[in-house]
Amino acid sequence: MTSIRPRPATITDIARRAGVSTATVSYVLNDAPGARIPQATRERVRSVADELGYVPHASARSLRTGTSDLVLHVQMDVVQGPLASRFLHDLSHGLRELGYTLLQYGAERSRGVKAARAWAAMRPSAVVAGDDRLTPAGVELLRKADIHVFAVGTPPERAKEMGVSTLTMDHRGLGALAGEHLVGRGHRDIAVVVPRGDALRRMGEQRWEGVRSAVEQAGTGASVRRHEMDWTPESAAELVGTWGEEGLPDGVFGYNDEFSGLVLGALLDAGVRVPEQVGLVGADDVMLCRMLRPRLTSVRMGSEDPADTARRIVEAVRDRAEVHLSPWTPVLVERDT
Amino acid sequence: MTSIRPRPATITDIARRAGVSTATVSYVLNDAPGARIPQATRERVRSVADELGYVPHASARSLRTGTSDLVLHVQMDVVQGPLASRFLHDLSHGLRELGYTLLQYGAERSRGVKAARAWAAMRPSAVVAGDDRLTPAGVELLRKADIHVFAVGTPPERAKEMGVSTLTMDHRGLGALAGEHLVGRGHRDIAVVVPRGDALRRMGEQRWEGVRSAVEQAGTGASVRRHEMDWTPESAAELVGTWGEEGLPDGVFGYNDEFSGLVLGALLDAGVRVPEQVGLVGADDVMLCRMLRPRLTSVRMGSEDPADTARRIVEAVRDRAEVHLSPWTPVLVERDT
DNA sequence: TTGACAAGCTTAAACGCGTAACCTAGCTTA
DNA sequence: TAAGCTAGGTTACGCGTTTAAGCTTGTCAA
Known part of the structure; x- marks a missing residue:
């Protein structure tokens, strides 16, 4: 069977080649607790996986487990200053440490339900979006999909009204x-x-x-x-x-x-x-x-400890709890003027 | 069956509620050509979908079709200036018009095979990454996964050597x-x-x-x-x-x-x-x-026509052809100095 | 010696969601 | 009566996870 297009290796390929079942491969590659697989088999599976350049299929996995490691950040219209860039960078790093992947979803200027549908299609764990992109109907749609919403720059009343978490600057x-x-x-x-x-x-x-x-x-x-x-x-x-x-x-x-x-x-x-x-x-x-x-x-x-901010975001997402973060404190830098 | 966590509606839910099969729902919602489904059924399916707030599961779809509408852009270490921001914005918009989604994969400073594995896990159609993030081994891994690579800022010799497309500024x-x-x-x-x-x-x-x-x-x-x-x-x-x-x-x-x-x-x-x-x-x-x-x-x-750039990128990805784009021309803006 | 049973290792199969190739029952038309 | 159309339905995937169920060996009591 010659396939024209290269096809990434799957656990089935590994299983066949290592002479075990796909289940065994899954156990080995995930270091599943409770699975009793002898060292020899483990090594064989791992070496075959390396050899084939196996990379797990993130969406197949998340489809099966029903969990998502994705956090969607919707870019603001405004060109990002170095402050925002740095924060995003830190946040992304912090989330990765905790097993999440921050992706920036750019450019689409749409808002409300239309935008929410596009975000929901990716089934992220959470969406971090500028307040200007969110409408009550859009938020409702996201809630139905069990997607945690962080509104950036939303005043408390509005956040309470929509029932979203917030990430604000003072x-x-x-x-x-x-x-x-x-x-x-x-x-x-x-x-x-x-x-x-x-x-x-x-x-x-x-x-x-x-x-x-x-x-x-x-x-x-x-x-x-x-x-x-x-x-x-x-x-x-x-x-x-x-x-x-x-x-x-x-x-x-x-x-x-x-x-x-x-x-x-x-x-x-x-x-x-x-x-x-x-x-x-x-x-x-x-x-x-x-x-x-x-x-x-x-x-x-x-900015205060960004790793801590990441941790608090993840906790809120896991517990489905509303949080209101404002992880920055104003500082004066005096110069000539 | 009461589920604690809200679960997004699936086509199965719609099918059950509309009294048709999932296939019918799929045909209706995708306006599948060649499907002969009467108007009445179409409307019923659509109204149920609306009512349930159905949003298709992007990764389930792409798992089945084996295609991906994702283009991953790996942010550079350098803080992005307004020029890069604007280009990204335009590109994202152009790709969206063509049915692709541009996501920015941020912050991870890793490079080479390790970075490539992380990108490949998402099975995007293409990856746009700074030259500094790419190594021959990483590119090879992406090629095996049928992921088109655009190297940003790569000199021609290096691009030829790795066999990647390029996006460069003169x-x-x-x-x-x-x-x-x-x-x-x-x-x-x-x-x-x-x-x-x-x-x-x-x-x-x-x-x-x-x-x-x-x-x-x-x-x-x-x-x-x-x-x-x-x-x-x-x-x-x-x-x-x-x-x-x-x-x-x-x-x-x-x-x-x-x-x-x-x-x-x-x-x-x-x-x-x-x-x-x-x-x-x-x-x-x-x-x-x-x-x-x-x-x-x-x-x-x-910058020249960004929509055209998006189109050329998509063509290269579809045809699996190597292209070398440089969609900008230098301009002088004279002021006091 | 034999049967019962446990421990250890491995697998078959279902499942998550959506797509698409193929099938079918009922009706119409040549 | 055969062929063709209508309006769908059935079912087999795609990939990875996980539950429940195998199959060996080994151990021990009868």
């Missing part, structure tokens, strides 16, 4: 840290940049809320204002132009480093001296902060 | 474009930054090679030199310090925008006027270029 705390820093440095007229557009809106609002409350609670009589901006140099220039009319703030929280970089450029173009006239704080602490002159002060999320 | 051409630009602007002592460390070495070498040959072919008698640098502000400062002793170049190709940003910062710190004393060209044309002052001139890869 954007409010991050903003608050920036606000405290600005007030502490003596700034009394603080502007906060909030990105326009849906993708970053919620995070922008939370960070704004954080700055605002921190400034108000400082009790120094400092004022805070809120400005929307697109992620373009033109929008930054326009914003700075507005300040020329309304009066220049003396402290700015630029939402993140990238927005802050644009704001800094526009400020310099307008002849504003930074930090003498305006203090500026970014967020994420990316390398960009150390490329700009003056160097950008930034707040970032310091 | 880094040499990118460097050449930068070199031509620098020479065209009258620079005669050109420095090229090459990243230290294995991750970016090959790209660095290719870009360097491109700049060098372009400068030499210009026939203006300009000289080129090559400098290694780490991706840290300290390393940039050290490099600029070296230039203080050896003599300042009048043109610099900074490998990419991020390295260039660090070099620019170090130059400004050293009191060097840019671009008056030193011209600087980055690569990738990321937003950073427009944040820096002076604004950074950059070369980037303009």
Whole structure:
């Protein structure tokens, strides 16, 4: 029987070649507890498996056992910064240690039930998806398929309503840290940049809320204002132009480093001296902060033990328990601005 | 029979409920050509499927058909820039249109046979992986499993040797474009930054090679030199310090925008006027270029029709044909430096 | 010596879900 | 009456896991 297409070796092939049954092969290769198979047979099976380059068929196995080692991570629309990349990397590693495989399911912009169907087709153990991709109906569909849902960036009420676990960053705390820093440095007229557009809106609002409350609670009589901006140099220039009319703030929280970089450029173009006239704080602490002159002060999320996060995710999935993780704490990184 | 865990609906459930056989359900839900099933039955089956929230079991299907709609993309170690992100996004979309699912297999730093086994376990149609992850033995294992391999960034000789398809960027051409630009602007002592460390070495070498040959072919008698640098502000400062002793170049190709940003910062710190004393060209044309002052001139890869790339990938996979794709062309974006 | 029984090793067979080649019962048409 | 169509049904996979059931040997009591 000559097959045109190469066919990966199966346990049947191994069994035939080693002169045993497929059951024996399965026992040997899985080190099944309770199976009493003599060393000689074990070695024979293993050597045949090596010889044939046997690789177990992950979906056949999961079809039979009814379990899945897959965790699906649905990428966000937003281009991932190094922070998110690193977290994903760590998470993936942590999950692998625990026997799970993290796969990123990219690009599909669909949401709700349609997206949920696509994810469910793969029968993963869990789905980690941005809040913006989830709808109650979609979540319901996933629940019916016994797939654990982690919503990223979902506020507690919404999570409770849908009955999903969450993985969130304390954007409010991050903003608050920036606000405290600005007030502490003596700034009394603080502007906060909030990105326009849906993708970053919620995070922008939370960070704004954080700055605002921190400034108000400082009790120094400092004022805070809120400005929307697109992620373009033109929008930054326009914003700075507005300040020329309304009066220049003396402290700015630029939402993140990238927005802050644009704001800094526009400020310099307008002849504003930074930090003498305006203090500026970014967020994420990316390398960009150390490329700009003056160097950008930034707040970032310091990630806690990622292995522990992976463990807690796996536990929640196994126990079918709702958890709410927020494995980061805000940190200030002070530089020139 | 009460099951504790929710169990996703299967075609058997639908069949029972609709009073037909599983075969009929399968025919209806797949719109199988040649199946003669009356409209009434079709509608009944479909409505039951909807009612039960049926989602086909992707791996059961692929187990039966022996085909896979999976394309595995193995993420690179390097943090992905927006260019790579965008390409992946487009590719994923293009493949989906053609009935394939692109999954990103992240984080595992393993390579060679061990990595290949992990990929092969999922029985994808194709694997797209960085050249650094592939070894001849690993490729051989994948070939035995009838999995098409796309090596990213592999030079032709190596690709031929391993018998894999390739997906490459013309880094040499990118460097050449930068070199031509620098020479065209009258620079005669050109420095090229090459990243230290294995991750970016090959790209660095290719870009360097491109700049060098372009400068030499210009026939203006300009000289080129090559400098290694780490991706840290300290390393940039050290490099600029070296230039203080050896003599300042009048043109610099900074490998990419991020390295260039660090070099620019170090130059400004050293009191060097840019671009008056030193011209600087980055690569990738990321937003950073427009944040820096002076604004950074950059070369980037303009991507050609991503849908077409997806189509060519799928064709190669279906025909089991080796292809060598390089769907980008270098473009110059001129700014202040 | 023989039968009973256990221990040790191995296997047949069912199963999970979905597909597809092949079969069938009833009816219509030439 | 034979052939053909309609509307399905039966059944055999694909691959790996697992339960229950074999088959040897060896041990021991009668």
